[in-house]
Amino acid sequence: MENRLTAYWLAAPSALIFVVLFIAPMAFFVVLSFWQVDYFVLTPAATLANYRDVFVNYWHVMAFTVALATATAVVTTLAGFVFSFLARFRAGKWAQALLFIVLITLFGGYLMKIYAWKTILGNEGVLNTALIAMGFISTPITTLLYSPQAVVITLVHFSLPFAVLPIYASMRGVTDIEVEAARDLGAGRWATLATVIVPRCQAGIVAGFSFVFLITAGDYVTPLLVGGKQTMIGNLIAPQFGAQFNWPLGAAMSLVMLLVAVAVIFVFRTLVAWWSRP
Amino acid sequence: MSKGANLLWAVVAALFIVFMLSPIVLLVMFSFTSRTLTNFPIDGLSFRWWQEMVVTRQFWPSFANSLIIGFCVAVVSGVVGTLAAMGLAAMPKRHASVIMALLTLPVMLPPLVLGVALLSFYVSVDLKLGLPTVILSHVLFAQPFVILVVHARMVNFDPRVVESARDLGATPLQAFLTVTLPIIRPVVIGAALIAMALSIDDFIITFFTIGTGNTLPTLVWGMIRTGLTPTVNAIGTLILLLTIGSTVVALWLTRYRG
Numbered sequence: 131m132e133n134r135l136t137a138y139w140l141a142a143p144s145a146l147i148f149v150v151l152f153i154a155p156m157a158f159f160v161v162l163s164f165w166q167v168d169y170f171v172l173t174p175a176a177t178l179a180n181y182r183d184v185f186v187n188y189w190h191v192m193a194f195t196v197a198l199a200t201a202t203a204v205v206t207t208l209a210g211f212v213f214s215f216l217a218r219f220r221a222g223k224w225a226q227a228l229l230f231i232v233l234i235t236l237f238g239g240y241l242m243k244i245y246a247w248k249t250i251l252g253n254e255g256v257l258n259t260a261l262i263a264m265g266f267i268s269t270p271i272t273t274l275l276y277s278p279q280a281v282v283i284t285l286v287h288f289s290l291p292f293a294v295l296p297i298y299a300s301m302r303g304v305t306d307i308e309v310e311a312a313r314d315l316g317a318g319r320w321a322t323l324a325t326v327i328v329p330r331c332q333a334g335i336v337a338g339f340s341f342v343f344l345i346t347a348g349d350y351v352t353p354l355l356v357g358g359k360q361t362m363i364g365n366l367i368a369p370q371f372g373a374q375f376n377w378p379l380g381a382a383m384s385l386v387m388l389l390v391a392v393a394v395i396f397v398f399r400t401l402v403a404w405w406s407r408p
Numbered sequence: 409m410s411k412g413a414n415l416l417w418a419v420v421a422a423l424f425i426v427f428m429l430s431p432i433v434l435l436v437m438f439s440f441t442s443r444t445l446t447n448f449p450i451d452g453l454s455f456r457w458w459q460e461m462v463v464t465r466q467f468w469p470s471f472a473n474s475l476i477i478g479f480c481v482a483v484v485s486g487v488v489g490t491l492a493a494m495g496l497a498a499m500p501k502r503h504a505s506v507i508m509a510l511l512t513l514p515v516m517l518p519p520l521v522l523g524v525a526l527l528s529f530y531v532s533v534d535l536k537l538g539l540p541t542v543i544l545s546h547v548l549f550a551q552p553f554v555i556l557v558v559h560a561r562m563v564n565f566d567p568r569v570v571e572s573a574r575d576l577g578a579t580p581l582q583a584f585l586t587v588t589l590p591i592i593r594p595v596v597i598g599a600a601l602i603a604m605a606l607s608i609d610d611f612i613i614t615f616f617t618i619g620t621g622n623t624l625p626t627l628v629w630g631m632i633r634t635g636l637t638p639t640v641n642a643i644g645t646l647i648l649l650l651t652i653g654s655t656v657v658a659l660w661l662t663r664y665r666g
Binding site for chain 2: 134137144221242387
């Protein structure tokens with residue numbers, strides 16, 4: 131009994147940090163979304179005006195964000211699955227090395243990766259100058275940078291580890307025996323993949339997709355640095371907490387984005403569950 | 409497996425590695441270019457952009473801030489996270505997984521949302537923005553990683569070694585200091601290093617919670633927006649050295665593999 135209690139006390143500092151720095155700010159953030167700004171002064175209120183604003187004036191930005199984040203999350207989840215499959219079933223002794231590469235790129239270089247893509251994809255960038263130097267093209271490909279493709283490439287690059295780790299973790303639970311049993315019972319390579327491996331990795335696939343979707347839907351640095359004219363919702367949220375000074379509107383935008391993200395993730399989860407039904 | 413399929417998988421693996429590592433390798437490479445543009449051809453190698461970096465206005469204060477914040481986050485989340493991981497390991501599994509899931513929520517949120525929510529909160533409770541607010545914010549999203557890594561070690565920990573120390577008359581604190589801590593120390597240090605890497609790397613949350621002042625990433629942000637010079641590559645390489653360097657040491661210490 132004494133031990134039981136000690137266990138909970140040990141977790142208390144972490145829990146305190148969580149409550150004071152997460153629950154309280156998020157609760158305040160929700161309240162804030164119903165406030166308004168009068169002549170540059172934050173004023174408590176109970177208005178739905180900010181939400182109306184989001185749905186009436188910014189729905190197209192929200193739609194573009196969802197489209198781009200969905201594309202990124204689908205591509206990244208697929209790539210993460212292929213990579214995990216490679217590491218789990220095909221790489222043999224190289225699996226550790228592959229995973230190591232994923233882990234070291236997970237913790238470092240968020241801003242630097244985006245910057246690197248900007249220097250790679252530009253008109254005078256690494257890719258164009260290299261292609262010209264090698265004689266493949268004579269004039270730079272101008273559509274590489276400042277386009278939705280550039281945003282997707284960059285987002286896929288830095289979110290790939292977030293997809294690989296959960297998918298690989300769940301794939302580690304799939305034993306060789308299960309795979310061999312499926313093959314012995316006459317399942318082809320693809321049938322084994324579709325009816326044994328994918329269903330067994332459901333949790334990892336959904337976790338990976340969720341991580342990637344949330345990270346990309348809320349990103350504003352990538353569209354700002356490598357994106358074109360079309361902005362994502364993050365590019366509208368960030369200035370509300372800077373030059374535009376409209377915290378309540380920014381809070382409403384953030385919360386709508388989170389709700390939309392949860393809805394998309396729910397749909398994805400349902401699709402994966404449907405695919406994996408027995 | 410046929411030869412052809414093996415070759416195909418080798419190509420896929422190579423493509424993945426090139427895709428993941430080439431931006432980072434190119435970034436580092438161009439910090440040593442002798443030209444003023446970050447593209448090919450590289451005519452010669454030089455340290456001019458590194459020399460440029462150390463005389464960049466705000467470089468040294470930003471560097472110092474990054475190190476101070478990173479160190480404090482490593483210590484605070486290392487201690488707090490380790491305590492929590494020990495607690496979670498001693499709890500019923502169901503409670504532990506619920507608490508773990510809750511504590512991980514801040515990592516699931518887009519950093520932008522967390523950053524602006526924390527900014528509004530700090531301002532509303534009249535907390536002055538500065539290094540302490542950045543450290544608090546970083547501890548919030550770094551502690552789940554520490555807990556995860558240390559917890560993975562704690563669940564394989566044989567509680568009987570502590571019990572025998574207690575049976576031989578050690579106080580709980582003595583048992584912790586002389587038995588538990590020496591066993592889990594590498595993992596704890598590794599986890600703290602991961603927290604430091606996350607902290608030094610963070611741009612978005614720092615940007616919203618620092619008020620005035622810079623860290624290396626926010627300094628780079630200002631420089632990217634005004635124009636691209638290989639000085640950014642030099643600072644970027646320094647950031648990567650700190651973050652990827654400490655991650656590599658951490659992975660070696662913890663033997664954590666996902």
